[in-house]
Amino acid sequence: MTEGSVPVPAQPSPNPGAKPTRAGEPVLRMTGISKAFGAVQALQNVDFEVYAGEVVGLVGDNGAGKSTLVKAISGVNPPDTGEIFVGGRRVTISQPQDATRWGIETVYQDLALSDNLDVVANMYLGREDITPLGLDETKMEVETLRVLKQLDVKTLKSVRTPVAQLSGGQRQSIAVARTILRNPRVVLLDEPTAALGVAQTKQVLNLIRALREQGLGVVVISHNLADIFEVVDRVIVMRLGRRVATFDIHETTPEQVVGAITGAEFGAAAAEQ
């Protein structure tokens, strides 16, 4: 696939020299994604792409279709139309298991941890290691400790603590770390820093950087532009179910992004597909 066949939206300020590393096939590419809930057109012909070793920020106002897009990728709510390519290969994602199979992992806004289970059980939920004698608890605990260390998560006292007793930042860290166990190619994070304190937010942003360093494609949905500007490489703006703008983070300002989100300024006119 070449860039020519990929309809990338025009950038507000053309940068021919920007992002030479982003050439080639994205690790995840979606084209023409549409999704309707009854009369509401939640997504309208949306294209989306993320490259390996890149953090993409997905921003937009409430109802812009960010979460719907993520649910389309993760198989929770399959799209009505559109094509999904992983590493250039056309795939069908109609349920969460499909996304997992293609190496796409999602960390949900509502965390999606089981409060009554401990850290190890949550890390391995749905893909527990077993021996002929049952669950391989020793191996799972060792691996959990290894991944948490690899991601520099240090604040946990014991990985046998039920997650109900953990702080919000710790829970979010577990939810992010869990994706790593599956050796994913793409990790989607839906509002990873919502409801977190300053220190906890910093911890999670560090985690996101760690994911990028491992060569994964990372997608971060956030309302918080400060977080976006701190951690992402590229921002994709959605409004009313459409993708309206794409920015290189190093060549844009929060004002420009806000303009595109609200549709108030040049952003809308210049970047409309």
Place this chain on the structure above:
Amino acid sequence: MTTNTAGSSEPDAISAESSSASGAATASANVGGLISRVRGLLGSDLGQLPVFIGLVLIAIYFQIAGGGFFLTPQNLTNLVQQIITIAIVALGAVLVLLIGEIDLSLAAVASLCGAFMGVLSARQGWPAWAAILAAIVAGLLIGAINGFFISVLRMPSFIVTLAALIFYQGLLLLVLYPQTTLPIRDDAINRIAVTYMPEYLGIGIPIALVVIYALSLVISRAARQRAGLPVMTVGQLAFRIGLVAAIVVAVLVFFDNYLGVPLVALILLGLLIIFWLITTRTRFGRHVYAVGGNTEAARRAGIRVVGLRIMIFSLAAMLAAIGGILLASRQVSAASAVDQTLLLSAIAAAVIGGVSLFGGRGSVWAVVLGSLVVGSLENGLDLIGQSTAVKNMVEGVVLLLAVLVDALTRRRNATGLR
């Protein structure tokens, strides 16, 4: 057990609460610390200390009020015979409660499957093993039907199983028609309830199981040590093994002083161990707790929730069928009336034993303590000559208390450290 984490949240919460109290509460902090340490020792599978204390108090009361008869080997053997059906149906109730659902049809299914076995045996002349097997399969199918409506058609389990309860009460009348009580004449069926094991089996099997349990603890501790994981101290290990061994030996001594270990007690023990292993050692069991804790999280983790729910309702109804078979065997007949208190006794036993009505918390061992409490109240109140009226009222109050404790525990966990 390191595997069963559901329900093990109490120790830290308690110590956190008591240590956050003001200086005047140092004494209570010490007590809290002690309780927390004791609970840590007992582990989540055995950590039902308050219920155990309650059971001891009940036993002491009836021992005194009943003129010293309550704690005799004869009466305790009788008590175990009485609670077998409650305990096995309660085991089914535990499975359903663990996924946060309820099954009101368990007692009706028990009676129906008992009657089904009776009809196959007494009227159709089926051999005992075939009639029993057919009744168990019937239980599985009934549960699968319940599960289909609840899981696939997404109907509330409360209503589906209430409808099933009424339906199967009617079907029971139809199955037994024109009789209201069907005598069972097959000796092989009737003997199940009154068989006592010869000593080498009755004592040998439980002792062998304790040895296996001890070995598995030692081996898994060694494996964790090799992997560099934290392990319990040798003292804790010895305490846990010693406690289990002491309980088993005490029970065996009681049985041995009367007629021996009843076959039905070994059947119950076997079912408990099977379902304990399923719920704590398998992926299926882990997923059961996950679904009970957060269904949506389980679904998004790739767990097939629909099939799991159907499976749980099937297993629960199968257990109810086994309970019904043993009930029919004990009564040497199948009755057309569903035992009205069996359902509530079973659910009460599960909840008293620490299984949460809100899902995801509790252990299958809950049914042992729970049904002992329920059974002791019934048995003891009988001993001191109280009427059914009083028995019902006491049991209602006990059930209410158990649910209250469950609700308070849940609230404390919810407002934990977040």
